[in-house]
Amino acid sequence: MASVEMEVIGxxxxxxxYSKADGYDLTHPPTPASPRIYPRIPLETxxxxxxxxxxxxxxxxxxxxxxxxxPLLGRPSQxxxxxxxxxxxxxxxxACRKAGMPIVWLGWGLSQQDLDDMPPAIVKGFAADTNFEGPKKVGPLGSNIGPLEQEDGTMIEGGLVLMKDQWNSKFYPSLAEKAEPQxxxxxxxxxxxxxxGTGIEDGLKSRGIRTLLFSGANEDQCVAGSLQDAFTKGWDCLLLSDGTGTTSPEFAKQGVEYNAAGGWGFLLTCKQVADGVDNMQAQPDASG
Incomplete structure (x- = not known):
């Protein structure tokens, strides 16, 4: 079979x-002329x-x-x-577990120094949060939420708002239980x-990570901010359209996804990731 001529992008x-036949190869071989890297995951975007x-x-x-x-904090149940x-x-x-790809759990976790250094615009933004329902009042960053009654009647401490190692800053239980040591x-x-200085760049580089699948909320705020900075610093950025969302108007989501697909990287769905992993290509048999 004749080799496909590949264009170097970067x-x-x-x-x-890149080739017209195969699309973009984001596997980062040592040199453009190096043999193709396997295993590899083909993804439709x-x-x-x-x-x-x-x-x-x-x-x-x-x-x-x-x-x-x-919902213990008055967030909508749906x-x-x-x-x-x-x-x-x-x-x-x-899909990530099947392919051996780690998960980066990236969330708020403030220290007292972080509070002391916090810009007023961010404090103002959190104070404007109107997505709580019911009588529960949640104060500003660093304030004490106090005790919360769970569905079974037991009480837990909500902790200090978005401070490190507090109940409120932990990932939602159905996600947290999927975490693994790697x-x-x-x-x-x-x-x-x-x-x-979060340490994320050192953490990724120490693992040899070059490509990031972005998910979470809000899509036009923390997800987009993280993705744009990662894009600027040289990581490959793939945004999961149904793995992200926002409470902002629909046009905010549309704007992020327009740029994610057109300039910052690529746009695809969670199922397309799963389908790609199911079709993961192993090293071809050299004897064939």
Missing amino acids: GSKNFWL TTGQIAIDPSKTALVVIDLQNYFLS SVGFEIIDKLLKYAIP DIWIYKNRLSGFWG
Whole structure:
């Protein structure tokens, strides 16, 4: 079979390969002339086919924490956050486990120093949160939520708002129970998790991660902020359209996805990730 001529997209240290027949190769071989990397996962996106290396890929789950989701805090029992969780649990997370791709659990987890350094605009933004229902009042960042009554009548401490190691800053239970030892846990102190010395860049580089699948909430805020910073710093960015969502107007989601597909990287669904993993290509038999 004649070899397919591949176009190099990028610089000498960070590049993709492209052919009209096969689309974009995001597997990051040592050189453009190196043999193709296997195993490889073929993925259909809104702009065509790509291929990724599972050993260099991670799923990033952003801000799906009790503070943003739990009905114990007056959050709606049916919300976009739970729709996201359903897609992640059904498709994206099992696919990542099957392919050996780790999960980056990226969520708010503040220290007192973070509070002291917090810009007023961020404080104002949290104070404007109107997505609580019922009489439960939740104060500003760092304030004490107090005791909360669970469905079985037992009480838990809600903890300090979005401070590290508090109940409210833990990932929602149905997600947290899917965590495994090889996963990466990152506390962030701004909307973007790639800002402010979170350690995420060192954590990813130490694993050889080059490609990121972005999920979580809100899509136009913390997800988009993290994705744009990661894109600027050289990671491959794939946005999961049904693995993200927002409480903002629909046009906010549309704007993020337009840019994710057209400029920042690629746009696809959680099921397309699962389908790609099911069709993961192993090393061809050299004897054939």
